[in-house]
Amino acid sequence: MSSIEEQIREIEDEIKNTKYNKATSHHIGRLKAKVARLRDDAVTRAMASSGGGEGYNVKKSGDGTVVLVGFPSVGKSTLLNKLTGTESETAGYAFTTVSVIPGAMEHKGANIQILDIPGLIAGAAMGKGRGKEVIAVVRGADLILLLGDVYNEKHVNVLIKELYDAGIRLNKEKPDITIKKTSSGGIRFNSVGNSDLDLGEIRAILAENKIMNADVLVRGSVDQDDFIDAMFGNRVYIPAFFSINKIDLVDAETRKEIDADVTERFGLPPVMISAHSGYNVEELKDSIYDNLGFIRIYLKPVGGKADMEEPLIIREPATVESVCNKLHRDFVEKFRYAKVWGDSVKHDAQRVGLPHELCDGDILTVVTRA
Structure with a gap:
């Protein structure tokens, strides 16, 4: 058979x-x-099938969770160390990472969890190469960073196919x-x-x-x-974007060819980086922040001044209710009304309800029952 x-x-x-x-x-x-x-x-x-290995049960934390998905030895561990300062073991051979290594990256006021997972291989969706545990972690991500390098960028479609076969839909609305x-x-x-x-x-x-x-x-x-x-x-629907590592190992002409090739095949320009030297890592941080869809909400206590130094970071679409839930569940249960200053309202200090959708930079006051 x-x-x-x-x-x-x-x-x-x-x-x-x-x-x-x-x-x-x-x-x-x-x-x-x-x-x-x-x-x-x-x-x-x-x-x-058989239970997962140690380190695969990772609790989500921070304002958003990003998973680094790539082939073995493309530099995921080196990149995690550069992004977060986490000491993920690195070496010049495949499968250095045998469990999930979490790290925290602070950027533009957001606390972002970055997960370094073992490299995916063909057949991962069917359980090959610790694929079962790896796929389970990826399915819970808020954002997927597909990482290739200058030597295997033409095979990134293998990663996409494995994720698709595992029921993960990239950059698609449900x-x-x-x-x-x-x-x-x-x-x-x-x-x-x-x-x-x-x-x-x-x-x-x-x-x-x-x-x-x-x-x-x-x-x-x-x-x-x-x-x-x-x-x-x-099925799960997760945003994703591409980054190509080790660009310091090829000349400028090859970089242009790789950039054009990835953009043509996937409709998205990659972020070209060198995790080893740190080249373009700050640009990569910006891309992570932007692709997570963060907005900043400044909180103003009743009768007080707005805190314009430390905004609340929340992902779009952001409603007054989602802000209340992030602050404390009692805010929803005791909610009376909210006041908003900013682009999401027709006039400053406008009264709104829980379903009101907020814009980046809005100032918010939540009024609750005593």
Whole structure:
């Protein structure tokens, strides 16, 4: 009997060799759903296999958590040391890091947790090379920094594929799809906006997962892959960006070629660095801060002056409620109203409620019951 990897490869080949049109869309949708189910089963079994190693249960801390994802020996440990001052062991051979090493980076008032994990290899999503433990840590990140070096930048797509196979979607909004199983009535499909799917495709995809009765609501434009992700319901959507290390080992022309190549293939320009020399590390810190989507909120006590020296750092979208939750849970329970000065309101000292969305640089006063 064929292994799961062989079954997946055979079905993927059939998908590639089948021309997509309205006549074949249902068949292709069913094949994609089957591949997703096989891969999901394989990943689930890998994740449920032998227990994780020491150092893999890392508690999130700070204002945001960034995971360094890369091949073995691309310089993740050296970069962690440069960013945070953490002493992660480094050496000139692969797999120096055998557990998760956390570090804390302070930048622009934000306290950012950086995690150095063992290098990913092909097959990590299926559990190879401590992939089970590594993937579990990555799934909990707020931001993924994909780190390559000047010798392997063309293989960064291997990292992306492993993350995709493990249910991690990079730089993508979660599609607005609701699938509610019912006891009878078949598949009922409603859409808001222009959907790329029809009822036949949805039926074929759901049937592959043995769902014959369900109410389906799709908002916005989604494709078959989006719908399959929603059907499984275990995907995570995480922002990511690229950095290429060891650029001090190549000439300026090669740097330009690598920069252009990564930008063309992935649509994002990489941050070119040398972790060893510290070149462009400050620019990398700025990119981490920006990609985490931080904004600064200045707190003003009732009847007092705003603290303009130490802002509260919070990630977008930031509401008055999310600020209250970060300060103390009692702030929400005893909330009366808030006053805001800044770009998010029409006039200074405007009264707002918990759902009000704040902008960077806003001044906020929270008024609670005694």
